[in-house]
Amino acid sequence: MRALEVARVALILGTLVLVCLTVNMALKLGWRDVVGRNSNALLGDRTYKCGLSKVCPQGHFAFKIQTGSANIIGPTICFEDKVLLRSTLNNVGVGMNIALVDGKTGKLIKTGAFETHNINNALKFLQDIDERTLVLVASFDNMGTVMNDELKQLFTKLGSSYVNSIGYRDNWIFIGSKGINGKSQFEEYMKNVKETNLYEDWPKTLLLNGCIPASSTTATTSGF
Numbered sequence: 001m002r003a004l005e006v007a008r009v010a011l012i013l014g015t016l017v018l019v020c021l022t023v024n025m026a027l028k029l030g031w032r033d034v035v036g037r038n039s040n041a042l043l044g045d046r047t048y049k050c051g052l053s054k055v056c057p058q059g060h061f062a063f064k065i066q067t068g069s070a071n072i073i074g075p076t077i078c079f080e081d082k083v084l085l086r087s088t089l090n091n092v093g094v095g096m097n098i099a100l101v102d103g104k105t106g107k108l109i110k111t112g113a114f115e116t117h118n119i120n121n122a123l124k125f126l127q128d129i130d131e132r133t134l135v136l137v138a139s140f141d142n143m144g145t146v147m148n149d150e151l152k153q154l155f156t157k158l159g160s161s162y163v164n165s166i167g168y169r170d171n172w173i174f175i176g177s178k179g180i181n182g183k184s185q186f187e188e189y190m191k192n193v194k195e196t197n198l199y200e201d202w203p204k205t206l207l208l209n210g211c212i213p214a215s216s217t218t219a220t221t222s223g224f
Contacts, residue, residue: 049081056211061106064209067171067190068092068140070202075138080106085113085138094141096122103132103177103215113140119148126154131179132215139172141202159184168192169201173208177215186212 048055049062056062064078074087077099084099085092093113100109114122126135135158144167155163158176161183166172175186190203198204 050078050209052209052211060211060213061101062210063136063175063212065136065138065173065175065207067138067173067206069205070199071141073205075140077136077138079108079136082108084108084136085111092140095139095146096143097138097140098122098125099136100125100129101134101136102130103134106214109133114146119146119151122146123151123154129178131177133178134212134215135174135176135178137172137174137176139170142169143172144168144170159187161187162189165189165191169203171203171206173206175208175212186210 047053050064052062052064061080062078063080064076066076068075071094074092075085075097076083077085077097079099079101083089084101085097091111091113093115095113095115095118097111097113099111101107102109110125112122112125114125129135137155147163147166152163152166155174155176158174158178159180159182160174160176162172163174166189169192171188171190171192173186173188174184176184186208188206188208190206192201192203194201196203
């Protein structure tokens with residue numbers, strides 16, 4: 001009888017230990033999902049900062065920028081594994097979404113979202129930036145009507161090749177810097193053409209990710 005009770009207690013304790021181990025493993029996997037070392041790791045596909053498939057070289061920052069999808073899902077900007085702009089952060093809006101980052105340290109300076117009636121605010125937001133500041137931009141829904149000639153000229157000086165082509169509901173991703181020599185290598189543009197659009201009245205979502213070199217204390221001079 002006593003042996004039976006001992007066996008029963010041992011079985012209960014063994015079950016509790018197994019449950020604790022299972023819960024602990026689930027919590028660890030869940031935590032990895034939250035911070036971005038995602039479930040792909042279970043399949044052998046390891047990811048790094050901002051979901052990149054490889055580590056950026058020394059002296060470079062990891063980034064990922066995605067435009068909004070139609071007028072439903074807002075844009076996302078990730079820099080050095082930190083999400084700077086996203087709908088869940090309540091800091092995106094229809095139009096032009098911008099994050100300013102210190103190109104030497106990788107630290108966020110400020111973010112802004114600018115609609116059609118915010119053109120003057122967008123100009124003020126960008127006018128006094130430091131020469132080593134990185135300007136990261138993602139469009140959402142309609143950004144074309146936000147742009148006037150002064151703003152387009154400003155982005156041209158920051159290294160944009162496509163800013164003068166942007167029209168109604170076009171998608172645009174851009175990273176530029178004041179003092180850049182030539183054109184930025186980090187830019188994507190998609191024209192709104194109803195016959196080829198993915199979402200009827202909106203073009204497909206754009207995604208740009210990779211590694212960008214850190215700035216020196218002086219102006220960026222090589223187009224990155």
